Amino acid sequence: MFDDTREFIEALRASGDLVEVEKEVSWDLELGAISRLACEKDGPAIWFKRIADYPDDITVLVNPMATWRRVAMAFGLAPDASIKDIYREYEKREGKLIPPVTVERGPCHEVVRRGSEVDLFDLPAPMLHEGDGGRYLGTWDLVVSRDPASQWVNWGTYRFMLYDSSHLTGFPRPTSHLGKMFQDYYVPRGEPMPIAIVIGADPLSHFAASATFHLGGDEAGLAGGLRGEPVDLVRCRTSDLLVPACAEIVIEGEVLPDRVGLEGPYGEYPGYRTGEMGNGILFRATAITHRKHPIFTVDATGYKDDSSTVTALSGALAIQKRLERHGVPVVDVYMPPEGAVHLAIVAVQYGGKEVARNILETLTSRRALISKIFMVEADIDIFDMGKVLHAFSTKCHPAHGVHVIHYEGRANTLTPCYSQGERVAQKGATVLFDCTWPGEWSREWETPVKATFDSIYSESVRRKVLERWRDYGFDK
Numbered sequence: 001m002f003d004d005t006r007e008f009i010e011a012l013r014a015s016g017d018l019v020e021v022e023k024e025v026s027w028d029l030e031l032g033a034i035s036r037l038a039c040e041k042d043g044p045a046i047w048f049k050r051i052a053d054y055p056d057d058i059t060v061l062v063n064p065m066a067t068w069r070r071v072a073m074a075f076g077l078a079p080d081a082s083i084k085d086i087y088r089e090y091e092k093r094e095g096k097l098i099p100p101v102t103v104e105r106g107p108c109h110e111v112v113r114r115g116s117e118v119d120l121f122d123l124p125a126p127m128l129h130e131g132d133g134g135r136y137l138g139t140w141d142l143v144v145s146r147d148p149a150s151q152w153v154n155w156g157t158y159r160f161m162l163y164d165s166s167h168l169t170g171f172p173r174p175t176s177h178l179g180k181m182f183q184d185y186y187v188p189r190g191e192p193m194p195i196a197i198v199i200g201a202d203p204l205s206h207f208a209a210s211a212t213f214h215l216g217g218d219e220a221g222l223a224g225g226l227r228g229e230p231v232d233l234v235r236c237r238t239s240d241l242l243v244p245a246c247a248e249i250v251i252e253g254e255v256l257p258d259r260v261g262l263e264g265p266y267g268e269y270p271g272y273r274t275g276e277m278g279n280g281i282l283f284r285a286t287a288i289t290h291r292k293h294p295i296f297t298v299d300a301t302g303y304k305d306d307s308s309t310v311t312a313l314s315g316a317l318a319i320q321k322r323l324e325r326h327g328v329p330v331v332d333v334y335m336p337p338e339g340a341v342h343l344a345i346v347a348v349q350y351g352g353k354e355v356a357r358n359i360l361e362t363l364t365s366r367r368a369l370i371s372k373i374f375m376v377e378a379d380i381d382i383f384d385m386g387k388v389l390h391a392f393s394t395k396c397h398p399a400h401g402v403h404v405i406h407y408e409g410r411a412n413t414l415t416p417c418y419s420q421g422e423r424v425a426q427k428g429a430t431v432l433f434d435c436t437w438p439g440e441w442s443r444e445w446e447t448p449v450k451a452t453f454d455s456i457y458s459e460s461v462r463r464k465v466l467e468r469w470r471d472y473g474f475d476k
Contacts, residue, residue: 001076001227004107004246005061005200005295008074009047015079017044017070024050027135032128035062035300042067042304047295051124060124062298064140064203066306071313074203075226084383087334090226091317098224106234106245107291108198114238114287119165122288123199123249124296129267133277134161136266137168137251140299140306142198142209144241147181153242154178155209155219159301160197160283161263168197168251169261169280174426175367175410177215182255182281192254194239195283200248200297205231210307211314212369238286248294253285269311270340271303272416274423308337315370319344319363326362328355334382335370342415345374345382351436353403360405364430367410371417373432380435391435401434 002008012018019038025031025048035046044067048060065071072081075089113119125137138160146153154177160168172179178195186193201209208223220242224230233242238252263280267273299306312335320333329349335341344363348355356375363370376382376391396402411418411428418428437447449456457465 001204001229002074002202004202005064005248005297008064008203009045009061009295011073012045012070015069015073017067017073017079018047019044020047020049022049024052026052027054027124027126028052029127029130031060031062031126031298032300035298036129036302039063039066039300039302039304045070054124057293058124058296059293060126060296060298061200062300063306064297064299065207065310066299066304066308068309071207071309074207082383083334087313087316087383090313093226093228094222094314094317096225097218097221098228098230099218100220100224100231100233100242102242103232103234103245106232106247108234108243108245108247108250109237109289110292111294112237112287112289118285118288120162120168120251120285120288121165125162126298128298128300129273129302131273132161132266133262133264134163136161138170138197138199139301140199140206140297142201142206142244142247143178144196144198144243145178145181145193146241147185149185150216152216153218153220154181155205155223157206157210159266159268161266161280163261163263163282166285167261168253168283168285169263170255170283171263171266171280173413180215182257186255187257190257192256192284194241194252194254196236196239196241196243197251197253197283198243198247198249199251200295201244202227202231202246205244206297207310207314210310212311212318213314214318236287237289247291249288249290249296251285252287252289253283256282256284267302268414269301269305269307270342270414270416274414274416276420303340304337307341308339312337312339312341315341316344319346319370323359323362326358328358328362331378332382336385338385339372342370342412343372343374344370345376345388347376347378347380347382348436349378350439351375351377351434352439353434356403356432356434357405360403360430360432364405364407364410367412368407368428368430369412371412371415371428371430373430374435375432376435377437388435392433395435395437396433403432403434405430 125135205223232245234245260279261282323330
């Protein structure tokens with residue numbers, strides 16, 4: 001596995017999945033526009049070597065894992081591994097946590113700046129999208145926090161915007177792990193919350209931080225399990241938090257319990273700029289540490305960004321496990337990149353109203369991150385969106401096959417179709433489209449026979465055609 005961003009870059013270079021831009025580019029929209037277009041074209045990762053107004057010894061890597069090829073490589077698989085194979089590999093490793101190891105020193109402390117030496121504008125945070133509230137420093141980051149009551153340490157990916165030379169403002173959703181920890185423990189006590197914003201850790205540590213993992217889960221252990229070896233952690237210089245020792249950059253500091261700062265709007269992962277400028281949490285930096293010649297990592301958020309692979313993959317497995325615990329006859333779950341982590345395809349052994357209701361209630365009970373679900377039978381390849389769309393078009397009854405649940409206080413506030421009022425109240429709904437045949441239909445007499453090669457012909461006919469396929473003149 002890759003121990004740091006630099007090793008991953010070398011692998012991307014060798015496989016042809018990296019473009020190195022030697023021409024000077026501006027941090028003000030140009031870098032963002034290049035990176036956004038590359039995402040939408042399923043293009044390679046981008047390593048910008050010269051950023052206007054910044055010395056050449058700090059560079060920027062964008063979109064590290066925005067394609068399945070790069071996710072496969074991060075897992076040590078062949079770049080052309082199928083999405084299904086990547087899902088299975090994650091599922092195999094996700095359940096085998098390997099605790100991290102604490103070390104005395106690490107490359108992330110090669111350069112240390114504290115107090116008056118801290119200037120957040122020394123980092124080339126880009127203005128990614130027109131209309132953003134400011135320059136975003138935290139996009140492809142790993143934010144470390146700890147709950148003093150339980151000693152639970154959380155790794156998460158949260159956005160942070162430059163506020164001034166020593167402050168950032170951020171938007172952790174109230175239902176997020178960081179947001180919940182801050183509101184439940186630190187705010188009532190009036191205590192600042194220590195956090196560390198890690199930029200440019202190894203790819204699977206970032207994967208773990210972005211993963212949909214349960215409350216109280218050990219993301220550092222998850223990273224170790226995904227890597228097949230423990231992550232080396234080193235203690236921060238101004239707090240007791242532990243961070244990946246081989247990270248490129250670490251920003252240490254604290255979230256203030258009694259102050260806010262204007263944050264947003266921002267072009268987010270669903271592919272839209274959502275919300276207006278509003279009050280965000282205010283973070284005060286106490287130290288910046290980094291490697292020599294640091295590499296600043298960025299996710300050019302929007303349609304088909306890094307979340308469309310990383311967060312979607314882990315989210316699908318989390319959904320499957322949750323449904324299994326609640327008695328749903330689930331077979332598999334897939335969250336396609338085009339669905340912007342708002343759509344899940346759930347394959348079940350059998351469907352019907354009771355199963356549909358169970359799925360909806362299970363997936364919206366604490367926080368409702370997805371708003372649309374396709375429920376299909378197990379004979380549908382959920383990784384083939386053409387077959388899923390065919391099942392939806394032909395098997396979902398327009399009157400009886402649509403199930404909706406409404407809720408308030410736990411909706412995903414980044415859902416573009418919600419009004420501003422709905423976002424403030426965290427009010428929303430999730431719809432499930434039942435693309436399965438009614439259970440009361442006779443499979444022999446009432447259920448239509450699918451007119452496809454695999455379904456409507458006998459095994460002997462299929463075998464004969466397949467054996468003679470090239471003889472008929474077909475190339476493949």
